[in-house]
Amino acid sequence: MTASADQLSKLLDEKTRKDFPAISVAIGRADRLIWQYAAGYADLSNRLTNSADTAFGIGSITKVFVAVILLQLSEERQITLDDPLSAWLEPAQLAGIANARVVTIRQLLSHYAGIPSWEDQPGWIHVARGKDSVADKVWRPDEALEYIHGKPALALPDEKFYYSNSSFTLLGMLIERFTGNTLEQALNQRIFRPLSLKQTRLEGYPLSDRHNDATRYHRADAHFIQHAGIAGCFTPERAAMINVSAASLSVEWAAGGMISTAGELMRFCLALKNGALVNPQSLREMQRWRPAGEAQIGLSLFRTDSAFGPAIGHGGNVLGYSACAWWFRETDCALVILTNLGSMHAAAEADCASRLFSNPAIVRLAHEICEGG
Template sequence: MSPCEIALINLLNQMALKTFPGLTMAIGKGDKIIWQHGAGYADAKNKIKNKSEMIFGIGSITKIFVAVLILQLNEENYLTLDEPISTWLDKNVLADVANAESVTVRHLLSHYSGIPSWEDQHSWIHDARGKRVKPEKIWLPQENLDYIRGKKPLCAPGEAFHYSNSNFTLLGLLIEKLTSNSLEEELYKRIINPLLLKSTSLESVASLENQYSSKRFHRLDPHFIKKAGVSDYFKIEPNNILDVSAINLSVEWAAGGIVSTAQDVVNFILALKNGELLNPKSMKEMQQWMPADNAEMGLSLFRMDTDYGTAIGHGGNVLGASACVWWYEKTNCALAILTNVGSMHASPDAHCASTMFKNAEVGKLAQEICSYY
């Protein structure tokens, strides 16, 4: 085992001990997984150790999967990127959604739609992640849109970047409208089955019962208490975390409802990077970069400078999980980090997979490991 592999194992184990109950990481080079490790516990109370095959929520990494479906449908002439979505979606779906009549598929994919995000609405936060959570509830996609109906637009379409989960609810509905299949069916048909992603699914009751599904936790701090409140179904655990394992991710759907393993996520991002899922024209479209806060945004891909090189990918953060996946632009290296702790609505500095990627040396060590293979 190389010194950089030992150093990365030690780093992950320390992070699990101090910061996360459990986390997994996988590294890919070329078209293969070359390294993976599970640290900490999937269920500390029952002494169930975390393994590399453990399943976690991947949050907004789901958006890359959905973007691939949309771009495939564009390649097959089901849609065009610069037509308004009102061309295809029914008026009752779009009723009272800001900019809905004029916003295009490209605007949605790039978060330049100006449509408010349901995730930012106080009532939604209370209902879906906080004090009014009902674990048995299976959310329907259009329910989320009800939280933004009648809200003012954040800007005109194409004018500015505003990250919005509402964009991907609309894209998921568009996929179902055009294909006459469920979003889950299209994910299996076009991505999950062709790539043999055996541990990846859009969350359902069945996936919750998988023996490899980790327990779910969330950061508990004054920010979360003020914004979301604490449901009676959540259990307060040591180290200021909540056990939120009672919940399901149906509310996230096309914006963040996929569960997976670090290995599957890396295999997916390598397939995308290597042109196995989209043609060259679509890949070029996907990487037309525009300003996006402290980074750049393509069609559901972020591009940002890090201490260890420019990286392309996406982070994810939902109730009970956080994750990120990145490939380095100038080295043949990709990585994914998945954890069983979410930090949405907690302090901006609360630990999650993305803060770990930005602040720790995982990127440096991952690229050093790639250089050995």
């Protein structure tokens, strides 16, 4: 083990002793996995050690998989990115959803559709992640959209960036309508099987597939209690931390419902950046940047600045998990971080994978490991 790898291992071990139940990290460069490490416990109560085979929710990184399928369909000339959503979904499926009849696939992929996000609706938060959650409920793919029916548009299409999970629920429905397959089947056919992603799946179909999953914990600080609340099916774990494994990520579906391991998510990232999943033109389309708050957005990919140049990728944060997957264009280093601690609806400074990614020491050591690999 190199000195940098030893330092990063110790840093991750320290983080799991203090703040996180488990952290899995994968580092890659060019077309290969360079290094991976699993720290902490996949299950705290049973002292089940985290391992390279432990699976975690990847949250909104799911959106990048959805985008890949749509770019592939565009390459096959079965759709165009500027098709209106209404060309593929029935009026009844779009009824009551602001802007849904006029937005294009491109606008949905870039969060420039102006469609409200179900994730921002108090009723959805209570039922899906909070006090009214029901154990083992499997949500219908379109069920979350009920929480934005009748809500006003946030902006005109193409006018302004508003991050919207609703857009990706609609894109998942489009994929199912167009291909005649479930989204899970489309993911299997087009991404999971070609890349041999054997532990990667879309949660909810069925729930019995959880045998390698890390137990799900969530930060339950005062902010979370106020905005989400604690369901009877959630159980206390540590101070300000609850076990939320009774809930299902099927509620997130195409917007954030996937499960994977650090190694398999790294395989996907390397395949995407190297052009193994989409052609060069599609990859350029995914990286046509527009303003997105403090970052920039392409088609389901974000671009942010770092000490090592532009970083391209996505983060994820759902009930019980947080994740990030980024590659650095100038150094060709890629970094995946998965944890079984979610922080959505908790205070902004709550621990999550993205806070680990923003730790300069972690990114520096990852690059040193890349250079040594």
